[in-house]
Amino acid sequence: MGELTRIVPFEMVDAALAETGAVQQRLRKIPARVVVYLLLAAALFDDCGYLAVWRKLTASLEAIPVANVTGTALWHARTRLGARPMQALFDLLRGPATAIRTAGAHFKGLLTVAIDGTCLDVPDSPLHRARLGGITNQYGTSGYPQICLTALVACGTRAVLDAAFGPRTSGETVYGTRLTRSLHAGMIVLLDRGFSGNPFLTAVAGTEAAFLARISAARRPPVLERFEDGSHLSRFGGLEVRIIECEITIITSQGRTTGLYRMATSLLDHHRYPASDLVSLYHERWEVESAYFAIKKSMLGRRVLRSQTCAGISQEVYALLSAYQALRIAIADATGTTPGADPDRGSFSVALRCARDQIVRAAGIIADTAIDLVGTIGRAVLDQLMPARRLRVSPRAVKRPLSRYAYKSLRVDRHTHTATLNIKILTPTPTS
Structure with a gap:
């Protein structure tokens, strides 16, 4: 080696x-x-x-x-x-590969980690199709059989703390539950909406690790107590959480985009962990996507196993x-x-x-x-250190068009692309 x-x-x-x-x-x-x-x-x-x-x-x-x-x-x-x-x-080998002084690895003393899943293609053989199945659509079964890989990644270094994988039919939350064995006090776990169900959040809280999860906008948890930072106390089953509602505006050369986001966290101290700081922290969840990009694109070259x-x-x-x-x-x-x-x-x-x-x-x-x-x-x-990270945004555009001339229609210079991010914490309206 x-x-x-x-x-x-x-x-x-x-x-x-x-x-x-x-x-x-x-x-x-x-x-x-x-x-x-x-x-x-x-x-x-x-x-x-x-x-x-x-x-x-x-x-x-x-x-x-x-x-x-x-x-x-x-x-x-x-x-x-x-x-x-x-x-x-x-x-x-697995672990955060970080020290307490590593830049960007911790949030107010908590090791910042994220859990997410991805899919890997495996050879299209009768054995793999029998065990893993195939991708089905209106045209029937197509594409390669796939396995679901779910990993716990340290956001500061993108090192893998733990991983679980298996047939895609089981879903990333099933494998994510196995990763709770590597969670402990002193961590904050960033989760997307796929991991925001009550059973999974309860399992994470049981490890004494903190979590920050994005939840569906359709979910309307009760308001039990309001805090001065704009967040409020709520409850998911038997689990107490803080809910943060915010409006995020991204301004690029293509215009302005505004979205409403709702997050839940087990960090109940709004003085030590203000809502605005947590919203900014959630952007670090993208580091697990960068880890998957390195594995699937840089190492595998998007090839089949x-x-x-x-x-x-x-x-x-x-x-x-x-x-x-x-x-x-x-x-x-x-x-x-x-x-x-x-x-x-x-x-x-x-x-x-x-x-x-x-x-x-x-x-x-x-x-x-x-x-x-x-x-x-x-x-x-x-x-060959790369320049400091620019604001990460993903404008809606075809990244791999069928025709190379289609890139002209994007009108985005990806070498100098810049963006501005505005965050506004919202106060929920009282419910009767």
């Missing part, structure tokens, strides 16, 4: 293998430890088959005898390993999450050495390209006597 081997060292891989009983019982041409690194490398080279990834891993090892393997041998090695060692490795079996899909997803987490740790470590550097400014694409180069060159696997906390990947990230 090149320099990423320092983040995923041999001892960590061996611990995951030992924990799951996956250490080979006899000497093999492809040991279990090597298979783990092959799977991690394959997550970084989305456009290659496993045999091509093997050749990249061994390209710079001319001085070392390397086994001559076939694609079939690699398939048998991956099948013997199974998914549990990769899950155990992800459990060792490789594996033809259900166990192989699980193995591949855990390898994908582990490789993603290793890159996020590298970015967080690098930006942590520069005062005031926000991990948001660290380019995931730069880290990914540099990590690929390190793998092919087999460089940086063994650390020198003087430990370099930044490393080659970190220096590449710091040398």
